[in-house]
Amino acid sequence: MATLAVTNTFAAGTTIVAADMNTNFDDVEAFVNTTPGVVQNDIVDVKGDLIVATAADAVARLAAGTDTHVLTADSTTASGLSWVAPTTGDITSVVAGTNISGGATSGAATVNLAIDAEVAFADQVASRPEMKDYAETVNAIGATGGGTQDFDIALGNVQTATVDTSANTFTFSNPSATGKSCSFTLILTNGASQTVNWPATVDWAGGTAPTLTAAGVDILTFMTVDAGTIWYGFLAGAAMA
Numbered sequence: 001m002a003t004l005a006v007t008n009t010f011a012a013g014t015t016i017v018a019a020d021m022n023t024n025f026d027d028v029e030a031f032v033n034t035t036p037g038v039v040q041n042d043i044v045d046v047k048g049d050l051i052v053a054t055a056a057d058a059v060a061r062l063a064a065g066t067d068t069h070v071l072t073a074d075s076t077t078a079s080g081l082s083w084v085a086p087t088t089g090d091i092t093s094v095v096a097g098t099n100i101s102g103g104a105t106s107g108a109a110t111v112n113l114a115i116d117a118e119v120a121f122a123d124q125v126a127s128r129p130e131m132k133d134y135a136e137t138v139n140a141i142g143a144t145g146g147g148t149q150d151f152d153i154a155l156g157n158v159q160t161a162t163v164d165t166s167a168n169t170f171t172f173s174n175p176s177a178t179g180k181s182c183s184f185t186l187i188l189t190n191g192a193s194q195t196v197n198w199p200a201t202v203d204w205a206g207g208t209a210p211t212l213t214a215a216g217v218d219i220l221t222f223m224t225v226d227a228g229t230i231w232y233g234f235l236a237g238a239a240m241a
Contacts, residue, residue: 004027004028004031005027006023006024006027006028007020007023007024007027008020008021008023008024043059043060043061044061045061045063046063046064047064048064048065049061049062049063049064050062050064050071050081052079052080052081053079053080054078054079054080060078060079062079062081065083066083066085068085068086069083069084069085069086070083070084070085070086071083072084123176123177123180136156136157136158137155137156137157137158138156138158138159138160139151139152139155139156139158139159139160140160141159141160141161141162142160142161142162143161143162143164143165144161144162144163144164144165144168145164145165146164146165146166146167146168146194147166147167147168147169148168148169148170148171149161149168149169149170149171150170150171150172150173151170151171151172151173151184151186152173152174153172153173153174153175153176153182153184154173154174156184157183157184157185158184158185158187159184159185159186159187160186160187160188160189161186161187161188161189162188162189162190163188163189163190163191163192163193163194163196164190164193164194165194166194166195167194167195167196167197168194168195168196168197169197170196170197170198170199171199172184172199172201172222172228172231175224175227175228176224176227177227178225178226178227178229179225179226180225181223181224181225182223182224182225182227182228183221183222183223183224184221184222185219185220185221185236186219186220186221186222187217187218187219188212188217188218188219188220189216189217190213190214190215190216191212191213191214191218192211192212192213192214193214193215196212198233199231201228201229201230201231202222202231202232202233203230203231203232203233204233204234205232205233205234205235209233210235210238211238212238213238213239216239216240216241217239217240217241218235218237218238218239218240219235219236219237219240220233220234220235220236221233221234221236222234
């Protein structure tokens, strides 16, 4: 901060005239009005006004903002600041390791979500959900066409296929990791119309693959807990249609 300097100094016994005093008063007034670092209190008018820098060694009043508005940097204004309404909208991302919280107290927040896009859990646990009106994705393969036909669990936990055109060798792919239960349902049409070779990793109930229907629908289920090292296979329904 600058130091106030006046034109006239007075020693004891000096006669002081009005002109000298007025000169000193002018010095004080100029110092207060123009010297950087000195702010007059009449620059602010109401509660909430702010004193902000507008340039080097220059200050101005920023009027109090509207209730609930927030102060934000704004290079387009003289003060470099402005009061704006809080931004609202969708949460598009959350940094890993952070929490979403709400309310005036600590603890769990109740959040009502209307989800209109895929949620990728990336193999993370969803604890204690109550499921209502849910669906499972169906991977509709259509005709197997003979040769090797893969059933990719990543494409759906329900698979549909129709056996046709020579022998078929089935394979299963993308089960969950070891220690997690993974199952899928296979709705197979005309399974016995051609030769079907199942993966050697399938352990069938009773030790024997089921007899399939030559012209109709069979429903089979498969489950593994060791990433497909062993698939437990069951005929859930034969000749369903």
